[in-house]
Amino acid sequence: MAPSEHRAEAAHPLAGPLFDPGSVAVVGASESPRKWGYWLATGALAGRDRRAVHLVNRRGGALGGVPFRPSLDALGARPEHVVVAVPPPSVRQTVLDGLAVGARQFTVVTSGAHGEEGPASAPAEERALAALVAAHGGRLLGPNCMGVVDTGTELNLTWGEFPRGDIGLVSQSGNLALELARLLRRSGQGISRFVSLGNQRGIDAADVLDSLVGHEPTRVIAAYIEDFRDGRRLARTLAAARDAGKPVLLLTVGRSAASGRAAASHTGALVSARATVRSMCQEAGALLLDSAGELVDTAVALLSPARATGRRVAVAGDSGGQGALAADELAERGLDVAEPSPDTAEALSRLLPAGAARGNPVDLAGAGEADLTTYARVARTLLTGDADAAVLTGYFGDYASDNPEHEWLECAVATELADAVGESGRPLVVHTMARDTAALRLLRSRGVPVYERVEQAAAALANAVRWAEGTRLDDGAPPPGPDPDADGATAAPVCDGGYRTLRELLGARGIVFPEAEFVTTADEAAEAAGRVGFPLVLKAMGLAHKTEAGGVALGIGDEARLRAAFARMSRATAAGSYAVEAMARIPHAVELIAGVRHDPAFGPVLMAGIGGVTAELLADTALCLAPVTHARARNLLLSLRHAPLLHGWRGAPSLDVDAAARALTALARVAVEHPELAELEVNPLLVHPSGAVALDAHGVLARDGTAP
Structure with missing residues (x-):
């Protein structure tokens, strides 16, 4: 490690103790190659020129001329990094011994750290072990690690x-x-x-x-x-x-x-x-x-000397079939195998025999076999033309396998290929049927990627382009945690916050629902219908999949039909309450789904997608961590495969994407404020040319219940 590099890293807490300790002790060192302690000790001894290495085994012995000490306190020096490779019951005592002599970095290779209670207690004991080390200002790697x-x-x-x-x-x-x-x-x-x-x-x-x-x-x-x-x-x-x-x-x-x-x-x-x-x-x-x-x-x-920065890829090969297959693999991964510019095509024509394909892919048509330097000249032409990257596919690298006299020339051409990459600043990817020849080793030593299968080459190049094109999404989104506009007070749990239903809670955050009343009997439903008006919708409350359970009746036009629907629904669902809701008849509307799930590692995760009863069938969704800004929510919607529907499909008017985005931000905010809701969902969210309306909402309490 260069001194300047060490200084740049010095501030990181792992830089010295974990990666460059002044001394290492391997506890559980062994003379037997059948044991982990042998390999850990052998590896540690390989660094003796840089650091002190101590080997510990209470039974004694030696390895590489280094005697085993019976214990850590017998070393006569403080080990900075202790490697623990002892039986599980001895792990805790070994760590205690290390802390006593001043060690602060422990790598515990041993799987588990159980004592009298057996393996079942290992997780708790492992956490206690890490806490013990941390309390002494140290760090623990593992347990159950390979080093x-x-x-x-x-x-x-x-x-x-x-x-x-x-x-x-x-x-x-x-x-x-x-x-x-x-x-x-x-x-x-x-x-x-x-x-x-x-x-x-x-x-x-x-x-x-x-x-x-x-x-x-x-x-x-x-x-x-x-x-x-x-x-x-x-x-x-x-x-x-x-x-x-x-x-x-x-x-x-x-x-x-x-x-x-x-x-x-x-x-x-x-x-x-x-x-x-x-x-x-x-x-x-x-x-x-x-x-x-x-x-x-x-x-x-x-790691190529030049990274791809665009999707235009030129293909050249000494086989028409291999070139065509390479083009298909690249195109399937979203890369652009377009025709070369007239200038590039003219330059290629001066290098290739009559009848050779000068398009994309380029077919060398035997020119490479006749003169190996053609590979380098064609590749250089492609790399300095209008392509962002080039793929060479076929036989190059294998000529010396058939005729050893070709080795020096093939290596010279490989050098020219690598030089062309450096001079053009554009990557070359090589696919070849050869395995390990001098020319391929030379290409690899110069950083030019070499692959045995063309699908490998295509996938690697496509991923490199994907990374070059990708950016960290940074649109001013708030940091993970409570909503930035909240007043800092902890929100009351959903069931205790004065809201009878999720609709009331979500409505308070600005999500629009149709007019509705909640009832428990057919008579109450008939009375509510007089205020809501026909046609209307009857829904059974407390069900996640209302349609499948027979919990939704649409377009009810009079009281008789309402009472009949109520009777059927009551028998089918046995729901405790029902919603009598105004029928939403909005032309040109598209059904979306919006939901938030609390992930154990990532916290609240917002999902948006094409909704309604086909949500799971279409599985057209996009996710992001909550809370979200309006811009992030809008971009989430526009990233859907069916996003063209939101812009007006086949002459339909454009929909109010901003209204849908506002509903997403409100939903995410409620989920962040109410962690007692393990899941929260609006489905469908009806987005139309002049707004967005939520037709149903559902929540799942973390206490294995269902939110009202």
Whole structure:
């Protein structure tokens, strides 16, 4: 680590103790390669030129000429960083011993920390252990982690090989981290730092990601996270990485409780855990990816000497079929494989034989095989033309496999290709059927991405473009927490705040509902109808899915039909109360759905989408963290796939999107003020040319009840 880099990082609490400690002690060191203690001790000893390394095992022994000490207090020196690899019942005492000798950083590799009560007590004991360390001014990584690596400071406190490179890796899965490290090695890349989070009882994902934002050798951040803990804090950290120009590539699991929530409300069915994470990534400017391979491919593309800044892609290949397939893969991912400009086409015509395709894709038609330098000249022409990036697909890199005499020339062409990237400032992505040849190793050493499958190349380039085009959403939205316009007082719970129904609560915030009266008997319904007027709607209250349950009757035109509908509805639903509501007949209206769900990690999450009874069928929704500004709510609506319906479809008038946005901001505000509502929903929200009206509202109390 360069001195200037160390100074820039010095303010971060993890910089020294976790990543560059002055001394390390491995407790549970072993002479046997079958044990974790052996690999942790071996890795620690590799950094002896930079720091003091102590090995502790009460049974004695030695490794690499370093004797094992019986205990931490026998070291005669203060270890700054203690690695704990002892049986679970001994973990707490080991940490206590470390604190007693002045250690302040603990990496607990051991899975669990249970004592007499057994594994069931492990979570509580782990939290108590982290609190104990924190009370002494220290930090705990783990338990149940695989350790930590900093290739720049020669710190290797883990098992497995982590090649040096430019990617900061954070993972809750040790084996997945090993897979990523191996894939990176094959791609010619490696890691700057690796942290295995384990159970995150002390140091969590946001802590480590925050440290990587200011770490100069880290150019791309990769993370696998299952438990997001404080999701809002994590979102702020991802946004800081975006502001620093560092791409964050995130993997997570797709598990969610959406199926269990579906019975409670539409919102629960439409807002999954993964959808919430995807929304958070969009707001923070990070990329949520689907697999380890996609993450590595994208990271390699983002580490190219030149990053794509636009969607125009030129394709060149020595096979018409491969070029066409590459074009299809790129176009399917939203990239523009457009025809070249006349100037570029003319320049290509001077390089290619008669009959070669000069469009896009470019078919070398044997010119590359006849003269390998054609690859470089064509690529340079494309990179200096009107394309934002170029893809070379086919056979290049494999000529030396068939004829070793071609190796020097193929390497020379690879050098020209890499030079063209640097000179043009535009990325080149190479897809080849070759695997590991001298020319490909040279390209990788120069940062030019090389892929075995064309779909890898297309996905990586598309993701790199997506990151370049994406921005952190910052429209002046309020920080997570209470509404900025609130007076600071805690809102009374919904059931105790003087509101008989959610309609009254939402109406007080400005959401418009049709005129309605609430009744319990058919006679009361008939009396209310006289005041509301026919035609009207009868609804059973307290049901999430009224239509499916037989709890809605539309267009009731007289008292006889009202009484008949009431009788049918009472038998079908056994509801305790009913709404007699004015029938909303508004031409050119579109049904939306708006809801808020309290996510355990991210807090209130606002959802907007195409609503009504087809909400779950269409699944056209967009999410963001609540509360929201008017601008954010408006943009949320306009991001829907069916947003053209709001602008006036096929001659229909434009709808009042601003009125719908005001309803969203009001709904989000109520959800923030009333955390006792686990879910809150308006469906449908009828938006029309002159306003927006909520036709129904539903809430689910966190106490497993239903809001009135």
